[in-house]
Amino acid sequence: xxxLPVRKTYKLFVGGAFPRSESGRTYEAEGQNVARAxxxxxxxxxxxxxxxxPKWAAMTAYNRGQxxxxxxxxxxxxxxxxADLCTGAAEVETAIDRFVWYAGWSDKLAQVLxxxxxxxxPYFDFTVPEPTGVVAIxxxxxxxxxxxxxxxxxxxxxxxxxxxxxxxxxxxxVELAEVLATSDVPGGVVNVLTGLRAELxxxxxxxxxxxxxxxxxxxxxxxxxxxxAAGNVKRIVRGRADVQSPYEAASFLELKTVWHPIGx
Amino acid sequence: MREPTTxxxxxLGGGWGVGxxxxxAPKSTGSARATDGAGAAAREPRGxxxxxxxxxxxxxxAPSEWTYAPAPESREIVSIAERYGLYVGGExxxxxxxxxxxxxxxxxxxxxxxxxxAGTEDVARAVDAARGAFDDGWSQVSPAERAKYLFxxxxxxxxRSREFAVLESLNGGKPIRESRDVDLPLSAAxxxxxxxxxxxxxxxxxxxxxxxxxxxxxIIPWNFPLLMLAWKIxxxxxxxxxxxxxxxxxxxxxxxxxxxxxxxxxLPAGVVNIVTGDGRTGADLVKHPGxxxxxxxxxxxxxxxxxxxxxxxxxxxxxxxxxxxANIIFDDAALDQAVEGIVNxxxxxxxxxxxxxxxxxxxxxIYEPVVAKLKRRLSTLRVGDPLDKNTDVGAINSRQQLExxxxxxxxxxxxxxxxxxxxxxxxxxxxxxxxTVFTNVAQSYRIAQEEIFGPVLSVLTxxxxxxxxxxxxxxxxxxxxxxxxxxxxxxxWMAQRLRxxxxxxxxxxxxxxxxxxxxxxxxxFGREGGRHGLEPYLEFER
Numbered sequence: 001x002x003x004l005p006v007r008k009t010y011k012l013f014v015g016g017a018f019p020r021s022e023s024g025r026t027y028e029a030e031g032q033n034v035a036r037a038x039x040x041x042x043x044x045x046x047x048x049x050x051x052x053x054p055k056w057a058a059m060t061a062y063n064r065g066q067x068x069x070x071x072x073x074x075x076x077x078x079x080x081x082x083a084d085l086c087t088g089a090a091e092v093e094t095a096i097d098r099f100v101w102y103a104g105w106s107d108k109l110a111q112v113l114x115x116x117x118x119x120x121x122p123y124f125d126f127t128v129p130e131p132t133g134v135v136a137i138x139x140x141x142x143x144x145x146x147x148x149x150x151x152x153x154x155x156x157x158x159x160x161x162x163x164x165x166x167x168x169x170x171x172x173x174v175e176l177a178e179v180l181a182t183s184d185v186p187g188g189v190v191n192v193l194t195g196l197r198a199e200l201x202x203x204x205x206x207x208x209x210x211x212x213x214x215x216x217x218x219x220x221x222x223x224x225x226x227x228x229a230a231g232n233v234k235r236i237v238r239g240r241a242d243v244q245s246p247y248e249a250a251s252f253l254e255l256k257t258v259w260h261p262i263g264x
Numbered sequence: 265m266r267e268p269t270t271x272x273x274x275x276l277g278g279g280w281g282v283g284x285x286x287x288x289a290p291k292s293t294g295s296a297r298a299t300d301g302a303g304a305a306a307r308e309p310r311g312x313x314x315x316x317x318x319x320x321x322x323x324x325x326a327p328s329e330w331t332y333a334p335a336p337e338s339r340e341i342v343s344i345a346e347r348y349g350l351y352v353g354g355e356x357x358x359x360x361x362x363x364x365x366x367x368x369x370x371x372x373x374x375x376x377x378x379x380x381x382a383g384t385e386d387v388a389r390a391v392d393a394a395r396g397a398f399d400d401g402w403s404q405v406s407p408a409e410r411a412k413y414l415f416x417x418x419x420x421x422x423x424r425s426r427e428f429a430v431l432e433s434l435n436g437g438k439p440i441r442e443s444r445d446v447d448l449p450l451s452a453a454x455x456x457x458x459x460x461x462x463x464x465x466x467x468x469x470x471x472x473x474x475x476x477x478x479x480x481x482x483i484i485p486w487n488f489p490l491l492m493l494a495w496k497i498x499x500x501x502x503x504x505x506x507x508x509x510x511x512x513x514x515x516x517x518x519x520x521x522x523x524x525x526x527x528x529x530x531l532p533a534g535v536v537n538i539v540t541g542d543g544r545t546g547a548d549l550v551k552h553p554g555x556x557x558x559x560x561x562x563x564x565x566x567x568x569x570x571x572x573x574x575x576x577x578x579x580x581x582x583x584x585x586x587x588x589x590a591n592i593i594f595d596d597a598a599l600d601q602a603v604e605g606i607v608n609x610x611x612x613x614x615x616x617x618x619x620x621x622x623x624x625x626x627x628x629x630i631y632e633p634v635v636a637k638l639k640r641r642l643s644t645l646r647v648g649d650p651l652d653k654n655t656d657v658g659a660i661n662s663r664q665q666l667e668x669x670x671x672x673x674x675x676x677x678x679x680x681x682x683x684x685x686x687x688x689x690x691x692x693x694x695x696x697x698x699x700t701v702f703t704n705v706a707q708s709y710r711i712a713q714e715e716i717f718g719p720v721l722s723v724l725t726x727x728x729x730x731x732x733x734x735x736x737x738x739x740x741x742x743x744x745x746x747x748x749x750x751x752x753x754x755x756x757w758m759a760q761r762l763r764x765x766x767x768x769x770x771x772x773x774x775x776x777x778x779x780x781x782x783x784x785x786x787x788x789f790g791r792e793g794g795r796h797g798l799e800p801y802l803e804f805e806r
Binding site for chain 1: 569571574740764765767779780781795
């Protein structure tokens with residue numbers, strides 16, 4: 001007797017849950033019906049990210065590193081499934097190693113990027129990196145490694161993310177969301193939207209509660225998105241889909257300088 | 265350039281003013297005399313040397329109001345040309361636009377000189393000169409030699425600091441004590457600091473192979489004309505770039521005098537170009553395709569317009585924009601020091617400071633004593649002639665700015681806040697505004713939301729540290745914040761939660777070339793100062 005397999009419904013990942021689009025719409029990609037996030041879903045995702053951000057940032061850097069490492073462990077366990085949904089095993093391994101690499105950075109970024117500043121006066125003066133807040137990411141290709149290469153440096157510094165998955169190849173992102181949901185990442189820290197870029201990107205670029213936008217995966221001319229981003233002086237980041245560097249993480253960090261007098 | 269002419273104002277007579285810094289409490293001499301004038305003269309530290317005037321004072325009944333004799337700094341040291349051209353390719357040239365405008369002494373409303381209004385063609389010429397200098401040698405000058413040019417500039421600024429300070433106060437309206445003790449030393453220090461980085465970039469950014477970007481277009485505001493020039497030019501040159509800098513429309517004179525420093529330092533022609541003009545000149549510079557990087561300090565409104573303009577061009581951008589900083593006083597703070605910090609935070613430079621502590625958050629339990637002390641301290645602030653060494657608060661920079669302050673203050677009164685201004689005689693001519701405190705301010709009032717950029721403080725209250733953080737962060741800005749408490753752990757707790765690029769704890773408005781400065785949120789991005797201040801002017805291989 002052959003058994004009828006249980007099919008997966010491809011849904012959004014917002015606030016740690018897997019809702020369908022509030023609009024009820026789907027679109028077809030990679031032979032599947034995938035949730036087509038609406039503008040409201042994008043705004044909900046920003047709200048979820050904002051709500052999760054203070055706790056994620058307040059976690060010790062050591063703990064954040066542990067959580068990122070846990071993602072790598074969970075990805076390893078789904079190696080085969082992930083490989084089916086992207087360009088193959090090599091891409092999955094790149095993505096896993098990316099998380100491992102950035103996991104190790106969580107408690108080192110401040111030492112590399114911060115400073116103590118020898119000012120000409122009796123003050124102790126130091127500079128520390130802090131998360132910018134909520135980051136919107138237009139994930140570049142390839143569908144898994146591109147996304148992870150941009151996401152991991154955002155997370156390691158204590159930011160929360162709203163990711164717009166590859167429009168043509170969204171399934172790997174959905175699978176990754178399921179990995180995140182079963183690792184120790186608090187709900188809302190990463191939110192994954194599938195749907196039409198043209199619909200979602202302008203909403204995120206113009207959103208007043210998004211602090212930075214990663215346009216590494218923006219197709220072609222993104223002048224309109226950059227113009228919208230100026231509305232609240234967003235940090236606009238154009239990184240690469242294939243490199244790892246603490247300076248990629250630095251793009252999503254603010255620098256805070258603190259002064260205090262020295263005296264008896 | 266035409267024949268220089270010296271403009272002098274009538275001498276107001278020799279003075280015996282009591283030097284006093286804004287950051288320090290009024291000297292007991294001043295206040296004691298005001299209350300019991302008869303006994304005070306005898307307590308003068310210079311007891312043996314009693315002048316006739318002091319003898320007369322000792323015999324006179326206690327004055328009901330204390331007045332200082334004027335102590336103006338001479339402006340003889342400054343010579344101002346009748347008319348200035350644009351500094352392009354190492355020389356002053358007439359603007360092709362053919363247009364000039366007058367720059368004023370805001371304390372007298374009198375024109376000081378005719379300034380060129382650079383047009384599109386003029387900006388293009390300056391960018392070409394900068395590009396030429398970059399391609400043609402500056403980028404090949406060895407880093408150690410580049411450093412030496414910057415060291416020279418720092419030294420010349422130190423030597424000519426008095427001249428620059430007087431000119432800065434004349435053209436900008438800020439008290440000579442501030443231009444002399446803050447703007448000038450910091451400007452020189454900034455060049456000295458970045459001079460030292462010029463040949464050490466690979467240590468600042470190990471494994472990243474830093475290299476200059478090319479031509480930097482820099483646009484600066486009128487509140488610290490020379491200091492902002494130093495903040496822009498020093499790191500740009502240290503990193504190996506050439507620059508086209510546009511000073512603010514109302515305060516071009518120290519930038520134009522800086523061209524003479526550039527000449528004295530024998531900097532190669534075209535490395536530094538200065539184009540003067542209003543916002544149109546700035547827009548031309550932003551739009552010019554030959555500029556690789558724009559650095560702007562100014563209002564958030566203009567900053568957003570620049571970011572929009574640059575969308576899709578791939579040009580690098582850093583923005584240092586407005587602020588509405590909270591200065592937070594806890595009930596365990598050293599109150600007298602805190603009050604000095606509040607005063608320094610908002611009345612320094614007439615409140616024309618992007619990081620000014622314009623929202624005072626006082627813990628409820630100490631609201632009354634803090635406000636009482638603040639009002640008392642306010643009555644000792646001396647408003648008047650920027651060139652007088654006793655002056656604490658100088659002239660408002662321009663009529664336009666004065667009108668903006670007046671409009672917001674009127675809005676504050678209309679919305680229901682309670683206004684306090686100490687009794688104060690203002691000069692008849694010039695642009696002035698009395699140091700002002702608003703109490704009974706709600707967070708929604710315009711005076712608690714909008715940047716006033718004037719000597720106007722809004723007082724709000726809080727009960728718990730959480731509430732203080734929430735109120736402090738309740739603004740689209742995020743440039744700076746102040747915290748006053750004797751509890752160390754609370755300082756760090758607050759500092760972590762305040763969304764601002766600079767947090768001053770138990771101090772305020774401190775600046776240093778080694779200390780990175782810049783904003784969160786709508787106060788901009790990028791840092792100036794420190795190792796971090798080099799990054800906006802460098803490209804990296806990785």
